[in-house]
Amino acid sequence: MLYTLNINGKAQDVEAEPGTPLLWVIRDELDLTGTKFGCGVAACGACTVHFQGAPIRSCSFPIDAVGESEITTIEGLADKTAQVVQAAWNEKDVVQCGYCQSGQIMSAVGLLTQNPSPTDAEIEAAMQGNVCRCATYVRIKDAIKTAAKNLEA
Amino acid sequence: MTQNISRRGFLKSAATGSAVMMLGLNSNGLLAMGSADIVVNPFVSINQEGEITVVIKHFEMGQGTTTGLTTLVAEELDADWEKMKIDFAPADGIRYKNLFLGAQVTGGSTAIANSYMQYREAGAMARDLLVRAASAAWGIEQTQVRIRNGVISAGNKTAHFGEFIKEAMSLTPLEKPSTKTPDQFNLIGKLKLPRKDSKAKTNGQAMFAMDVKLPGMLYVAIHRSPKFGGKVNSFNLDDAKGIAGFVDAKTLANKAGIAVYAKNTWAAFKARDALKVSWDFSAAETRGTDEMRAEYKRLVDEPAMFSGLPTTKDATKDAMKDAEHLVEADFQFPFLSHAPMEPLNCVIEATSNGVRFHDGCQGPSLVQGVIAYVLGLKQAQVEVKTFYAGGSFGRRANMSSDYHVEAALAFKAYGSQTPIKLVWSREDDIRGGYYRPMSMHRAKIGLNAEGQLLGWDHQVAAQPIMKGTPFEAMVVHNGVDHTSVEGLSDTLYQVPKMSLGVSDFKSVIPVLWWRSVGHSHTAFVMESLMDMVAAEAKRDPIELRLSHLDQADAKGQRMANIIKTARDMANWKKGDTRGFASHFSFNTYVAVVADVSVNAKKVHVNKLHIAVDCGVAINPDVIKAQMEGGAGFALGAIMRNEITLDKGEVVEANFPQYLPTRYADMPEIEVEIVRSNAAPTGVGEPAVPPTGPAIANAIYAVTGVRITDLPMTKAGFTFS
Numbered sequence: 001m002l003y004t005l006n007i008n009g010k011a012q013d014v015e016a017e018p019g020t021p022l023l024w025v026i027r028d029e030l031d032l033t034g035t036k037f038g039c040g041v042a043a044c045g046a047c048t049v050h051f052q053g054a055p056i057r058s059c060s061f062p063i064d065a066v067g068e069s070e071i072t073t074i075e076g077l078a079d080k081t082a083q084v085v086q087a088a089w090n091e092k093d094v095v096q097c098g099y100c101q102s103g104q105i106m107s108a109v110g111l112l113t114q115n116p117s118p119t120d121a122e123i124e125a126a127m128q129g130n131v132c133r134c135a136t137y138v139r140i141k142d143a144i145k146t147a148a149k150n151l152e153a
Numbered sequence: 154m155t156q157n158i159s160r161r162g163f164l165k166s167a168a169t170g171s172a173v174m175m176l177g178l179n180s181n182g183l184l185a186m187g188s189a190d191i192v193v194n195p196f197v198s199i200n201q202e203g204e205i206t207v208v209i210k211h212f213e214m215g216q217g218t219t220t221g222l223t224t225l226v227a228e229e230l231d232a233d234w235e236k237m238k239i240d241f242a243p244a245d246g247i248r249y250k251n252l253f254l255g256a257q258v259t260g261g262s263t264a265i266a267n268s269y270m271q272y273r274e275a276g277a278m279a280r281d282l283l284v285r286a287a288s289a290a291w292g293i294e295q296t297q298v299r300i301r302n303g304v305i306s307a308g309n310k311t312a313h314f315g316e317f318i319k320e321a322m323s324l325t326p327l328e329k330p331s332t333k334t335p336d337q338f339n340l341i342g343k344l345k346l347p348r349k350d351s352k353a354k355t356n357g358q359a360m361f362a363m364d365v366k367l368p369g370m371l372y373v374a375i376h377r378s379p380k381f382g383g384k385v386n387s388f389n390l391d392d393a394k395g396i397a398g399f400v401d402a403k404t405l406a407n408k409a410g411i412a413v414y415a416k417n418t419w420a421a422f423k424a425r426d427a428l429k430v431s432w433d434f435s436a437a438e439t440r441g442t443d444e445m446r447a448e449y450k451r452l453v454d455e456p457a458m459f460s461g462l463p464t465t466k467d468a469t470k471d472a473m474k475d476a477e478h479l480v481e482a483d484f485q486f487p488f489l490s491h492a493p494m495e496p497l498n499c500v501i502e503a504t505s506n507g508v509r510f511h512d513g514c515q516g517p518s519l520v521q522g523v524i525a526y527v528l529g530l531k532q533a534q535v536e537v538k539t540f541y542a543g544g545s546f547g548r549r550a551n552m553s554s555d556y557h558v559e560a561a562l563a564f565k566a567y568g569s570q571t572p573i574k575l576v577w578s579r580e581d582d583i584r585g586g587y588y589r590p591m592s593m594h595r596a597k598i599g600l601n602a603e604g605q606l607l608g609w610d611h612q613v614a615a616q617p618i619m620k621g622t623p624f625e626a627m628v629v630h631n632g633v634d635h636t637s638v639e640g641l642s643d644t645l646y647q648v649p650k651m652s653l654g655v656s657d658f659k660s661v662i663p664v665l666w667w668r669s670v671g672h673s674h675t676a677f678v679m680e681s682l683m684d685m686v687a688a689e690a691k692r693d694p695i696e697l698r699l700s701h702l703d704q705a706d707a708k709g710q711r712m713a714n715i716i717k718t719a720r721d722m723a724n725w726k727k728g729d730t731r732g733f734a735s736h737f738s739f740n741t742y743v744a745v746v747a748d749v750s751v752n753a754k755k756v757h758v759n760k761l762h763i764a765v766d767c768g769v770a771i772n773p774d775v776i777k778a779q780m781e782g783g784a785g786f787a788l789g790a791i792m793r794n795e796i797t798l799d800k801g802e803v804v805e806a807n808f809p810q811y812l813p814t815r816y817a818d819m820p821e822i823e824v825e826i827v828r829s830n831a832a833p834t835g836v837g838e839p840a841v842p843p844t845g846p847a848i849a850n851a852i853y854a855v856t857g858v859r860i861t862d863l864p865m866t867k868a869g870f871t872f873s
Contacts, residue, residue: 017397017398017419017420020419021419024417024418024419027364027418028366028372028417028418028419029417031366032357033357033360033361033363033364033366034356034357034358035357036361036363036494036495036543037363037418037496037576038494038495038496038579039579039807039808040422040578040579040807041579041807041808041809043807043808043809044494044579044808046494073357074356074357075356075357077356086355086356089351089355090347090351090352090355093345093347093348093351093774093778094351094355095215095348095350095351095354095355096214096215096216096217096544096778096782097213097214097215097493097494097495097541097542097543097544097545098215098350098353098354098355098359098541098543099361099493099494099495099541099543099544100494100543101354101355102357105355124816124817127816128815128816128817130816131494131808131813131815132494133492133493133494133544133546133786133813134215134494134544134782134785134786135781135782135784135785135786135788135789135814135819136778136781136782136785137785137814137815137816137818137819138781138785138819138821138822139778139781140816141816141819
């Protein structure tokens with residue numbers, strides 16, 4: 001079936017079977033490989049993208065449910081909040097293997113877009129669904145706090 | 154393998170058309186100039202724009218090799234860090250071998266340690282050529298040429314590294330260039346050199362093998378036996394046929410599974426799940442975890458199969474008779490899965506004379522050898538293109554190259570022409586074996602009235618990792634697989650009489666090194682026991698440890714120093730209610746103080762103080778990251794991770810049942826790296842072993858509950 005996705009600010013036609021998770025359309029059909037497959041059951045957050053600006057797990061989000069809604073992947077991040085978050089991630093050298101980090105960043109950008117000065121508990125709630133097997137959490141926390149501070153300035 | 158290394162040095166890069174100077178070391182470890190053939194190893198190349206490319210022989214799984222090896226070259230070159238680029242080495246088990254392990258493999262926390270002088274000399278050689286070239290070009294003495302932060306200068310003349318390539322072409326490189334003394338280091342030891350892989354990993358551009366897509370490529374999922382060791386009898390694919398994107402299914406030649414081919418990953422997974430398969434379980438593992446635990450208990454109840462130390466139990470008998478106090482305990486450890494974030498995958502395609510793998514490849518020369526055998530090719534016909542690896546923790550390197558073999562067999566079964574991308578699901582990963590083995594320990598320790606150790610009887614039952622592999626000769630001695638006892642048989646504690654018995658547990662379940670290997674259980678046992686000894690003798694656990702180290706011995710002295718460093722950074726007090734553990738592994742000394750709160754059996758780890766002595770600290774911030782990450786990796790495992798079986802089938806399927814450390818679990822972590830001029834040692838693994846027992850000892854200090862059966866959830870604790 002032909003779907004027209006509004007992804008990273010562009011309309012993109014794509015052929016996919018109804019029921020296909022958005023993740024696999026993004027990766028295998030649109031070649032936007034920054035969004036990762038980690039578990040397939042919305043338990044790790046590696047596949048996090050923005051749906052109308054809010055983080056969702058694309059591995060468990062069927063293509064049929066997307067409609068004309070705006071989808072943003074790591075490749076489509078452009079606004080100031082995203083830039084500040086990515087800069088903080090670089091400044092703190094958060095990454096190790098890096099495989100989960102697109103998802104971590106999408107969750108962090110989603111959080112700071114909604115709530116530019118989150119409390120520790122709010123950061124925890126927003127990031128608890130994103131697994132990092134390298135356990136870079138100490139630096140994820142540090143980068144989010146740094147980004148929040150820089151957004152304020 | 155040809156050794157046709159030209160002793161001089163410049164070449165035209167076919168790819169860019171720019172002159173590129175290539176330097177490196179030949180297979181004998183001598184410095185030599187590379188020829189135009191890229192396979193004849195350069196470690197360092199410089200282009201006309203003055204960019205330096207370092208060829209990275211150890212894959213990047215997050216541990217920092219792309220930053221660390223590049224630092225070694227940049228240091229000796231006095232290069233501008235921003236101009237340093239990286240490229241992964243091709244498969245070449247001679248040129249790019251791990252100098253400690255003898256094969257092109259990353260493991261044992263050796264990447265920096267084995268490369269320390271090799272990469273520095275490669276950089277020093279490039280620097281010497283630039284100095285001589287600049288001297289010739291400017292018509293001045295070599296001593297007048299300065300290189301600093303990527304700039305070549307003399308008087309008011311300046312140039313970048315790419316400007317004298319033509320002059321350098323006519324020079325012969327030094328066989329043994331002189332390298333800097335530690336006081337001349339500008340980059341090594343500098344706290345914050347930005348990671349080379351940071352940017353690409355924060356904007357989605359970093360390429361993992363999972364991201365490779367070739368024209369005409371088919372996606373393959375494998376339907377594997379639900380019990381380890383099962384073989385395919387037959388299968389029915391009627392239900393798969395209706396799945397859009399499904400292409401075909403074929404039994405792998407080794408009958409270990411059925412390859413399902415599809416036009417995309419999702420179709421491959423769905424069609425795979427739709428297969429109905431009849432299995433031959435005659436050689437399969439059919440026991441459950443409870444039966445295995447009973448077998449482990451039987452193994453430690455009975456006399457040990459092998460003796461792990463020269464001292465026998467007879468010799469410890471007198472020591473036990475003289476003892477004023479006895480400490481006795483059993484410890485049990487579960488199977489653990491590595492569960493790297495990137496599920497296993499690789500792409501295989503046909504080349505003009507063989508095959509090429511696209512892989513986050515941990516052991517390119519191991520893969521070459523195994524695949525050449527499986528496909529009937531020569532080793533040189535198997536190419537490996539290495540990508541960033543989404544974690545490994547040991548999983549990607551194994552003697553049977555399991556997932557590469559699956560891809561190769563699937564490729565062959567489909568006619569050896571169509572590119573194949575093998576993708577494991579998370580369920581495949583959790584249920585796919587190559588686990589940290591289960592093990593059981595039984596210890597009996599005799600103390601004198603002052604609480605000093607007199608005798609120590611120790612028996613271990615574990616499934617050996619190395620027996621039956623090509624590494625057996627290196628690692629198995631007198632029947633004892635060293636990976637079952639490392640951290641015990643070579644303990645730095647001074648024990649007057651110690652006996653160590655070892656028995657092998659046998660199963661067809663594949664087991665493997667898991668971040669810190671044997672130390673992942675032996676350190677827990679040793680450091681829990683030392684805590685129990687301290688409690689029994691009513692002594693401070695840190696003071697007790699220090700009193701059992703030989704501080705006249707270099708290792709004992711460094712261990713004592715790191716223990717004191719952790720004690721002081723944590724401001725440890727007598728009667729402290731925190732937990733302490735220290736351990737020596739991969740030639741590195743780590744000590745940990747853990748602060749936990751326990752409320753109605755709900756545990757939160759508040760803070761870890763970690764002190765580490767890893768010799769020269771090349772990239773302190775990367776070391777710090779490995780201490781944080783190693784501790785975080787250990788945390789989830791000891792809290793709540795275990796792989797269990799029911800009638801031979803793995804019960805856990807995915808992250809909801811094998812829950813890794815998450816954001817809220819993570820403590821605050823403070824790291825202190827002691828200054829040292831000793832040769833650099835490992836940092837990827839050594840934080841794992843002492844973290845678990847430090848937390849267990851802290852839980853004991855707070856609750857009086859001694860945890861001896863892992864994971865800790867077995868004792869009724871929950872975590873947040």
